[in-house]
Amino acid sequence: LFDRSHALIPLSADLRAFNFALEAVAAVVSNSWGFADPEPVPNVLRASIEELLDSGRGGKGALVVFAAGNENREIDDAEIGAIPGVLNVGAVNNFDEAAPFSNVGNSLSLPAPTGTLTTDISGPDGLDATDYTSLFGGTSSACPVVAGVAALLMSAAPDRTAREIGAVLVSSARRAPFASPDANGHDPIYGHGIVDPSSALVALGIDVPE
Numbered sequence: 001l002f003d004r005s006h007a008l009i010p011l012s013a014d015l016r017a018f019n020f021a022l023e024a025v026a027a028v029v030s031n032s033w034g035f036a037d038p039e040p041v042p043n044v045l046r047a048s049i050e051e052l053l054d055s056g057r058g059g060k061g062a063l064v065v066f067a068a069g070n071e072n073r074e075i076d077d078a079e080i081g082a083i084p085g086v087l088n089v090g091a092v093n094n095f096d097e098a099a100p101f102s103n104v105g106n107s108l109s110l111p112a113p114t115g116t117l118t119t120d121i122s123g124p125d126g127l128d129a130t131d132y133t134s135l136f137g138g139t140s141s142a143c144p145v146v147a148g149v150a151a152l153l154m155s156a157a158p159d160r161t162a163r164e165i166g167a168v169l170v171s172s173a174r175r176a177p178f179a180s181p182d183a184n185g186h187d188p189i190y191g192h193g194i195v196d197p198s199s200a201l202v203a204l205g206i207d208v209p210e
Helices: 011-023 043-055 138-156 162-171 197-203
Strands: 028-031 063-067 087-092 110-113
Touching: 011 043, 028 138, 043 063, 063 138, 063 162, 087 138, 087 162, 110 138, 138 162, 138 197, 162 197
Parallel strands: 028 063, 063 087, 087 110
Antiparallel strands: none
């Protein structure tokens, strides 16, 4: 989707990326990108994501995960992360406190820990000892944490639909200690709680060793 030119990415590239995920029968699609300004998602892009959610993975659907963004603002209900079925991921630190830059709002699904150190795949098979970057953080690094947990659930319960896996991730989330959830269990800063892999597996009926 991105190249090294840092040029603006055309909408056609977004569409090609989601079409690739559809054709590749992807189970989980992690998106550490978005629009800095509160722009309504273009209809053609919304349709592409909805097709992936509903028709991907042989009709079981692919789970689409988006980083909520790092502008310390409220997410508009018409934005890309607010598409029904998409998991919109915020960021917390190691004390379960919301990261001060993490966007908030009604569509925030759940946060995950954020970090600044990651490996990449530029070396031989990704095993080169120098293949690290300290420039990856924010909700962009929290998003793949949730995507990784989603992939774990998909592998443990491959017959479940993407929307079922997404619902399990939300319902099994650990309550954030600083959240003030409403009657539906949602907090605009902490979503439905912090992602909890063990609880999610248990919710799927998978035995988890203590």
